[in-house]
Amino acid sequence: MPEISRTARPKVPNPKVVVTRELADTVMERMEALFDTTNTRGDAAMTRDQLAAAMADCDVLVPTVTDDIDTALIEGAGPRLKLIANYGAGVNHIDLKAARARGIIVTNTPGVLTEDTADMTMALILSVPRRLAEGEKLVRSGEWKGWSPGGMLGHRIGGKALGIVGMGRIGQAVALRARAFGLTIHYHNRHRLPAVREAQLAATWHESLDDMLAAIDILTIHTPLNADSRDMIDARRIALLRRHVYLINASRGGIVDEDALVAALEAGKLAGAGLDVWKHEPRIDPRLLALPNVVMLPHMGSATFEGRIATGDKVIQNIRTWADGHRPPDQVLEGWV
Incomplete structure (x- = not known):
């Protein structure tokens, strides 16, 4: 089983990033300026086939709570995928054990909401x-x-x-x-x-x-x-x-x-x-x-303009730190031992 290194890693210049849901305009624009980003336009969740296709050919996946990133999807991911930078604090929709087995780092966005x-x-x-x-x-x-x-x-x-x-x-x-x-x-x-x-x-x-x-x-x-x-x-x-x-x-x-x-x-x-x-x-x-x-209520506890932008900023920080070869600040470690 691959171990998640806590030391510096090789840099990933201009990583290919796929964002699964439409985010705030300012967040998507910043991601496009910083990375080779494919932003999803339109407020609808990706289908399972679309998720599989995205994970087959990207360095970073940015999912949300509506994306069920299970064992099969992670095992079928392409070799490039090394970071799942979750947009949100909860990660119960991501199979953390399967990610670790593939050497994929998972991050989240604690605190901002x-x-x-x-x-x-x-x-x-x-x-x-x-x-x-x-x-x-x-x-x-x-x-x-x-x-x-x-x-x-x-x-x-x-x-x-x-x-x-x-x-x-x-x-x-x-x-x-x-x-x-x-x-x-x-x-x-x-x-x-x-x-x-x-x-x-x-x-x-x-x-x-x-x-x-x-x-x-x-x-x-x-x-x-x-x-x-x-x-x-x-x-x-x-x-x-x-x-x-x-x-x-x-x-x-x-x-x-x-x-x-x-x-x-x-x-x-x-x-x-x-x-x-x-x-x-x-x-x-x-x-x-x-x-x-x-x-x-329709799951709107975190639904503020300020919170959505702050969440996007956290995701970007995690991707930039990882791409620079360092451990992301919000790497999810609980339950990975």
Whole structure:
């Protein structure tokens, strides 16, 4: 099995780069100026055949979350392909083991979307208990009869306990926002934060996820999707949540068992949910569409102009560093050992 060298490598002058989705104009223009770049125009994902053709004759592939770069595609790639510079932080759509076996480096773009995703998470935390989506639909329907003491009652979030699964960059950014709204912070993470950081966030660590789930009022998920986290929030764990709890997911759809979530919501065993990600995107379970207490968004947590450009800048930095013969700053190493 080829090893990924951590030292300088031969330079790759003017690498041939294929970008699988249409990106921001400024990003595509810069890539074309710096590299021998083929940009995809038109907002549609490549087919599997198109991906295979691109990977057969390029030095660098720039995929997105909509591209399933599996074992077969990587094994069929041409000998030139030595870098997969992912446009986005998550890499669960790329077979990292197969890439390593072929000596292909994988990079991602961590950090640039932290604030945007945290903002959207906070919006969902506010929207679901306060029934904002229901209220907006009521106004648009023309059926609103005006203010009344019992109209559109929801729940305040101040004083409630927020449980965060995954306390990385995004989880911590959510905690900072949530504190300003008067929420108390609880978290479950593989590793406990340093005491100084816990004090800054006024956060309580729960070594046991199950114990935390039984003690909170709102649950928000910010952990990567991998073998350990797939269906982490399953029927058993959903049953640990109290009936008044709201579940928020702006991470990855596969972390929550959607069938179990639907069953709990339909049975009134959860108060509601705010979802920006889906298990089978873009297909959404019609049972969720029918539930009024679910706020649904089209995977737009990171969708800001600033974030998209910053992501492109990260991709370019990784390609330039690799092409100059050095280790890219955002090389993905986790799970490669």
